[in-house]
Amino acid sequence: MSSITNNIPKSLAQTPLATESARSGLRVTLSNALIITRREVRDSLRDWRIMVPIFILTLVFPQLANTMTRIFTSFFEDNEGEDLLPALLPLMPMVVGFFPISVSLVIALETFVGEKERMSLEPLLSTPLTNTELYLGKSFAAMLPPLLASYSGMAIYMTGLILGKQQWHPEPMLILQIVAVTTIQALVMVTGAVVVSSQTTSTRAANLLASFIIIPMSMLVILEGVIMVQPHKRYLLWYIVIGMMVAVVLLVRMGARIFNREELLGRSLDQLNLRWAVRMVWEQFRGPVDGGFKLGRWYRQSVFPTIRDLRSASVVLLICITAAFIGGCAAAYKWQIPLDQFEANDETLLNNLQSWFELGQNNPGLILLAALQNIRVLLAATIFAIFTFGVMNLILVSVPFGMLGFILGQVVISSISPLPFIVAVIPHSIAEVPAIVLAGAAALRLGSIITRPPDDMTVGEAWLRALGDTLKIGIGIVLPLLLIAAVLEVLVTPKVVEFVLRL
Amino acid sequence: MRPATVIQSRVKRVGRQKAIGRMIETYELTKDFKGFRAVDQITFSVEPGKVFAILGPNGAGKTTTVRMLTSILKPTAGWAKVAGYDVVKQPSAVRASVGVLTEQHGLYERMRGIEYLDFFARIYHLSPENRRQRPLKLMEHFGLGDALDKRLGEYSKGMKQKLALVRAMLHDPAVLLLDEPTSAMDPQSARLVREAIKELQREERTITITTHNLTEAQSLADQIAVIRRGRIIAHGTFKELSQRFVGAPLMELHLTQQLNGAVSELGGMVEVVEQGDRWLRYRTPEPSVINPQVIRRLTGAGLEIVTLSEVSRTLEDVYLQIVQEDEGQEKNVKHNE
Numbered sequence: 001m002s003s004i005t006n007n008i009p010k011s012l013a014q015t016p017l018a019t020e021s022a023r024s025g026l027r028v029t030l031s032n033a034l035i036i037t038r039r040e041v042r043d044s045l046r047d048w049r050i051m052v053p054i055f056i057l058t059l060v061f062p063q064l065a066n067t068m069t070r071i072f073t074s075f076f077e078d079n080e081g082e083d084l085l086p087a088l089l090p091l092m093p094m095v096v097g098f099f100p101i102s103v104s105l106v107i108a109l110e111t112f113v114g115e116k117e118r119m120s121l122e123p124l125l126s127t128p129l130t131n132t133e134l135y136l137g138k139s140f141a142a143m144l145p146p147l148l149a150s151y152s153g154m155a156i157y158m159t160g161l162i163l164g165k166q167q168w169h170p171e172p173m174l175i176l177q178i179v180a181v182t183t184i185q186a187l188v189m190v191t192g193a194v195v196v197s198s199q200t201t202s203t204r205a206a207n208l209l210a211s212f213i214i215i216p217m218s219m220l221v222i223l224e225g226v227i228m229v230q231p232h233k234r235y236l237l238w239y240i241v242i243g244m245m246v247a248v249v250l251l252v253r254m255g256a257r258i259f260n261r262e263e264l265l266g267r268s269l270d271q272l273n274l275r276w277a278v279r280m281v282w283e284q285f286r287g288p289v290d291g292g293f294k295l296g297r298w299y300r301q302s303v304f305p306t307i308r309d310l311r312s313a314s315v316v317l318l319i320c321i322t323a324a325f326i327g328g329c330a331a332a333y334k335w336q337i338p339l340d341q342f343e344a345n346d347e348t349l350l351n352n353l354q355s356w357f358e359l360g361q362n363n364p365g366l367i368l369l370a371a372l373q374n375i376r377v378l379l380a381a382t383i384f385a386i387f388t389f390g391v392m393n394l395i396l397v398s399v400p401f402g403m404l405g406f407i408l409g410q411v412v413i414s415s416i417s418p419l420p421f422i423v424a425v426i427p428h429s430i431a432e433v434p435a436i437v438l439a440g441a442a443a444l445r446l447g448s449i450i451t452r453p454p455d456d457m458t459v460g461e462a463w464l465r466a467l468g469d470t471l472k473i474g475i476g477i478v479l480p481l482l483l484i485a486a487v488l489e490v491l492v493t494p495k496v497v498e499f500v501l502r503l
Numbered sequence: 504m505r506p507a508t509v510i511q512s513r514v515k516r517v518g519r520q521k522a523i524g525r526m527i528e529t530y531e532l533t534k535d536f537k538g539f540r541a542v543d544q545i546t547f548s549v550e551p552g553k554v555f556a557i558l559g560p561n562g563a564g565k566t567t568t569v570r571m572l573t574s575i576l577k578p579t580a581g582w583a584k585v586a587g588y589d590v591v592k593q594p595s596a597v598r599a600s601v602g603v604l605t606e607q608h609g610l611y612e613r614m615r616g617i618e619y620l621d622f623f624a625r626i627y628h629l630s631p632e633n634r635r636q637r638p639l640k641l642m643e644h645f646g647l648g649d650a651l652d653k654r655l656g657e658y659s660k661g662m663k664q665k666l667a668l669v670r671a672m673l674h675d676p677a678v679l680l681l682d683e684p685t686s687a688m689d690p691q692s693a694r695l696v697r698e699a700i701k702e703l704q705r706e707e708r709t710i711t712i713t714t715h716n717l718t719e720a721q722s723l724a725d726q727i728a729v730i731r732r733g734r735i736i737a738h739g740t741f742k743e744l745s746q747r748f749v750g751a752p753l754m755e756l757h758l759t760q761q762l763n764g765a766v767s768e769l770g771g772m773v774e775v776v777e778q779g780d781r782w783l784r785y786r787t788p789e790p791s792v793i794n795p796q797v798i799r800r801l802t803g804a805g806l807e808i809v810t811l812s813e814v815s816r817t818l819e820d821v822y823l824q825i826v827q828e829d830e831g832q833e834k835n836v837k838h839n840e
Contacts, residue, residue, distance in 0.1 A: 120609035123670065
């Protein structure tokens with residue numbers, strides 16, 4: 001019987017059968033990832049449940065779409081609507097391209113969790129492949145067949161359109177836009193689905209969580225459709241492409257960060273333990289306070305240390321706010337409003353301020369109203385932050401500062417003294433700006449922490465702890481500051497402005 | 504750097520001569536999951552060419568230990584080295600040096616046997632020649648030569664188990680971690696696998712087996728560790744363990760005639776445990792020294808001996824005794840608390 005080993009003693013740590021030369025870096029990573037991709041693609045090609053829909057969507061659906069387009073074209077021509085056709089015709093290639101890539105979601109969702117269910121994941125995880133190689137290999141495999149099907153479907157459909165009765169000759173840029181939008185959509189769906197798949201323990205759970213990808217993507221396709229039918233606004237599609245590219249980068253970063261062998265074999269998102277979640281948030285909200293709960297101690301030992309933790313996020317937010325303010329000022333120079341033509345003068349301003357002040361004096365509810373307005377905006381920004389990795393929060397918080405910059409710019413350009421404007425902003429800003437920065441920073445961390453959770457925490461745990469911190473900062477710092485700001489805004493600011501105007 | 508490159512550069516660094524003393528080494532290796540300690544400060548080492556068996560009830564921490572040794576799970580505390588590589592700092596090098604047979608075979612059912620092995624051969628960067636020849640050689644060895652072109656979905660349970668073992672051996676690793684290697688096999692296949700393990704052992708491969716098949720563990724293992732609730736509760740060779748937990752070797756003596764007080768002849772020399780009309784059992788820590796004296800004494804007293812043999816003790820007896828003692832200790836601790 002021949003030896004089953006290579007007859008080399010293994011007291012030396014070596015693998016004589018391995019031929020890997022001294023290559024390193026991206027080439028090796030890609031080459032290893034492609035080993036996984038080839039196997040997975042081959043597996044997909046052998047699965048009729050994947051191939052039949054792809055086949056139909058690639059070859060049959062474009063033909064049906066062509067027929068439908070022909071009917072619509074005739075309808076428009078019969079009703080003297082030919083002019084609308086150039087706007088409407090590009091819609092269908094987008095739809096024809098979108099359906100096949102939706103299959104990528106199914107493959108991607110199945111990619112890790114399916115293997116986990118079939119118990120074939122552990123042998124793969126026991127190989128020397130790195131986490132990045134596994135992640136990339138699986139992502140490529142989920143994307144390639146549907147994307148190729150999507151391109152084929154669009155090509156078949158557009159060939160029919162170009163050579164058919166419509167004789168449609170789209171601009172190359174339009175085709176490029178459609179292909180770019182379709183490709184980036186596939187990337188978003190696959191990178192998102194791979195993240196979901198790597199964090200769940202059953203295909204069922206992964207499919208349920210997929211709605212978090214399908215719903216926003218469907219809404220985006222509708223938005224793209226609305227833009228597409230307005231040829232002069234099609235440039236907006238490039239912004240969507242850029243936005244989705246950012247999302248892809250964040251999702252890849254998130255996937256690569258949270259993709260590790262331990263997560264794949266152990267942890268899961270699909271077991272929702274509400275009690276544990278509440279406890280986690282409460283623990284973080286309370287913080288490491290010694291002994292019984294006392295307000296002073298809570299601030300010292302829990303709230304203030306959390307402010308320190310928010311330093312990086314606060315810096316990011318401050319940069320955005322400053323940029324928005326400067327941008328607003330710059331915009332004022334570009335789009336000037338002739339303020340000097342308005343009839344308002346110091347006297348009317350004084351009268352208005354007087355009545356506002358009296359209103360505030362007689363109606364303390366106005367203070368609450370002013371505070372509620374800020375709370376509402378910050379709350380909305382926090383909610384948007386959760387769904388946009390913190391990006392929308394940055395925009396929403398920065399926009400008012402951009403507007404302030406714009407107004408100040410207009411005032412300066414119109415040679416009106418900026419002093420009343422400045423004193424109208426400064427008193428309550430002393431309390432309001434720190435509140436906005438801290439609230440925005442906490443929301444930014446809440447939205448972005450899932451892309452890079454700390455090493456010793458799961459995604460869920462990190463997010464719940466960030467939520468605890470957000471609530472802590474919100475209740476402990478932001479809310480009192482906003483109330484102070486509202487009091488200043490209603491009761492003090494008008495007085496200060498009045499004083500300055502009287503000067 | 505790629506694992507093989509790491510290994511090659513390392514081998515070059517040590518001049519390809521310096522042998523690694525211990526192929527597997529752990530020190531206070533610990534793994535915690537949320538509020539639960541799966542592995543609790545286990546320390547052991549395995550030398551090259553040795554077979555190490557990890558035994559223990561379900562949920563004892565065997566699989567978690569193996570997963571830490573393959574760098575799939577990161578230890579919470581302690582450290583482990585496999586083939587000289589740290590499981591935390593050099594995970595790829597560790598995984599390149601080990602072959603793993605997992606508890607579930609986890610095969611891709613739509614692939615053919617040859618495709619499956621080629622896939623893993625590529626992952627391990629086998630040379631094109633080895634990629635062609637090694638799967639054939641191993642499949643032939645395990646009697647799967649005819650099944651190379653069959654889809655894995657058509658394989659029987661035993662065939663799947665053998666294929667998974669071939670996969671683990673494909674890159675000729677220095678260390679093999681085998682979880683229940685013969686669990687789904689018929690006796691003939693199981694014997695084939697046991698012989699393969701012995702052959703690997705002869706070729707200085709280091710093997711760790713986790714199993715519930717105690718006969719198999721007894722026949723293969725040089726060292727045995729019993730794990731319970733994440734802790735090693737007993738560790739040593741079979742001989743050492745049996746001596747420690749079920750006492751000195753038990754001898755059984757049969758005579759042609761009745762004993763008639765012959766036991767007194769042995770007074771003080773051995774500890775007589777049981778006796779009948781014409782037979783007796785005694786314990787002695789050193790049978791090679793004591794038995795000839797016993798024979799001399801009894802024949803000198805005019806007794807004729809039919810047989811004198813050691814009562815065989817299986818690993819099962821030893822294992823059950825170990826677990827029973829640990830359970831007893833646990834109950835005592837709880838009671839005292």
